[in-house]
Amino acid sequence: MKASLNHPSNNSYRNGVEILSIGTELLLGNIVNTNAQWISQQLSLLGLNHFRQSTVGDNSERIGSLVQEISTRSNLLITTGGLGPTPDDLTTEAIAKSFNFSLYERKYLWEQIKQKLSNSKLKDSSSLRKQCFFPKDAQIINNPRGTAPGMIWEPIKGFTILTFPGVPSELKEMWKETAFEFIQNKFSNGFVFFSNTLKFSGIGESTISEKIDNLLKLRNPTVAPYANLGEVKLRITAKAKNASEAKNIIKPVKEKLTEEFSKFIFGENDDNLPSVLIKELKKRKETLVFAESCTGGLLSSSITSISGSSKVFKGSIIAYSNALKKSLLNISEDQLKRYGAVSEEVAEAMSINAKEKMSADWAISISGIAGPNGGSQEKPVGLVYISIAGPTNHITNIKKIFNSTRNRMEIQTLSVNVCLNSLRLILLSNST
């Protein structure tokens, strides 16, 4: 890399793709750079080597200097940001200037912009008009969701730049409509990367990793674990000539994992616990209700975030106060006094009564201490009782004590995960 920097004329060192994110708001930390992540994923899909990313502010000189630097070592540069109408949108101008090229107006773009905007917004036309100026031999990337087009430009032989706006939705549309195919045709060396993600619940990342030590060392496909709160993913990625060949490479590894972890795997790719549960209950034509205390609506919300949940989910009673546990869920004063609201007995009564009162096939109840206050030696923060009542009046009771270092939101989220995964396992074990 250093060698090529000292000999900018030496083309043979140019190799690989870089991403350049442009925007002072990134340097100030006002926004997180989700564009760089999204483009990285796209480049992975395209099987392209991508060694480096940079971020720079809205400063013409620094943009130009950095693009010059990149042009000495890489053959493809993707930029985001700085294509809009405001004075600090400098990207096209700065890049062209650094290669000593001028910008020329494309009249038809101005006609397009005028069609896209209402008259009131067109008042300030001089700044909008800026978006129609490009180097003479640049190819335009149409922007179906906004007014700022991008460009595909090869200012010097062997170095191509693609520019996109910083607005994520515009970038994505433009990428799909124009850039993906262009890059695939011109830069992919005949390989694609294809991924299949398996999703786990009820098992930790370290336990999985230990058991598949050998798979984690594979080169093609690669197997990589990622952990979220209460969920582990294994991404299997194959490099191949095409998607169907990649799927064949992935298949045996996927089968081995499915065999080894069977019931811990709840789904793949875009599946999540609520969507998997809803699908299964729909198939069984069974309904679901909740009686929530410590999760305070988060369990219900996780289910109703899924479109189509109304087919199986009837509703919930969120009995946050003891008064409502009594009046809405028929928990007796005696039960509350004898066992306390956070107890196996009360949780069980909550699930039985919720199922009855809301006439559902399944009811999940949950009562616990989400913290940070309200814990005691006997009943610490993180203690949670879950009860699941089913169609045959079979009751499953679960006690969990989450680590004391967990904060309120984590305890609520992990509790929701245990509720959903426990019901999933029960459905799995009594499916025919």
Added chain:
Amino acid sequence: MKASLNHPSNNSYRNGVEILSIGTELLLGNIVNTNAQWISQQLSLLGLNHFRQSTVGDNSERIGSLVQEISTRSNLLITTGGLGPTPDDLTTEAIAKSFNFSLYERKYLWEQIKQKLSNSKLKDSSSLRKQCFFPKDAQIINNPRGTAPGMIWEPIKGFTILTFPGVPSELKEMWKETAFEFIQNKFSNGFVFFSNTLKFSGIGESTISEKIDNLLKLRNPTVAPYANLGEVKLRITAKAKNASEAKNIIKPVKEKLTEEFSKFIFGENDDNLPSVLIKELKKRKETLVFAESCTGGLLSSSITSISGSSKVFKGSIIAYSNALKKSLLNISEDQLKRYGAVSEEVAEAMSINAKEKMSADWAISISGIAGPNGGSQEKPVGLVYISIAGPTNHITNIKKIFNSTRNRMEIQTLSVNVCLNSLRLILLSNST
């Protein structure tokens, strides 16, 4: 920049801070780089010039080469990632090697790591031990939340490197405990940046920006707008010798904004709508319940995400199905037939009955169509009815039609915002 690249010996060009994020998972797009954003914010607070960020994979040669490059133009480098025990954690090694320095074990660090870990995890001690090796004259940054320490190292005069692990919680603790003060003492040029953020609800970013055109042009303090879903923030940032001088610079601008937008401003800095509402209801010793349909628990969950919400929030009835609207909220078959579940009439009956049934001072009900299915010409996706019943039996009904381009989650989130902000405004108008 170019000049200094060609003359690495020329120290006088070194100026400013850079961030280098290290990790192949960033280049693959597996994770989003929130660390770079967080460090950027911290550097802003410290008033430091920060012109550039880079990302590179877990590759010793490329890490070393990039650090060399940065050492020719900047005087402070912050790195994240690559400090752990696995073979692809190469940061310390790669940096030292690029400056021709060797690593030496710090025995006391190994003792610390052993104390932090259980015996089972210590089995694989050779890889963990790697984390104790540093250049001879490096200062250690203690890691209070993990096993991988960082370092403060000046490999050549005028160029200092601070290394941190990639785990965000560890980075943040180490920064607060050690790095912040070190950087402030050695690199801040006597100025601090101090921010005060005002939070708005019920008004759009463009409306605010138009009205404060003149304030947005200020240099000290600067005023910058940011918009989230249903919430706008204005960040006022002053550059000053110390925090109290900065507050004085901010004060008149803050006063002007508070005067201009009064009731649209619901709080500042860490406030959010639920926390502000809970605080106000606590003060009034009044209680709150919900009857949710289309938001399916999200409204309840937003309130119960706040610690201490049990002081005012009693609970909710989530009547997702019409059957539960009848049985739990006493909505009549006749009302449902005549007006439909998504109607002002049913929403109003829901709030009145919820307040009565759960014996609260305030009840908010909401019924609408969150989509993507279930809409009709007459009642489109995005149509939402909200009703608020208060202590004096005064009822406020609100109808909202959210833009048809909004997805399910956005409609639910925006609905929750309108519910909370509407109650806030009612409380504001009848406070004494």
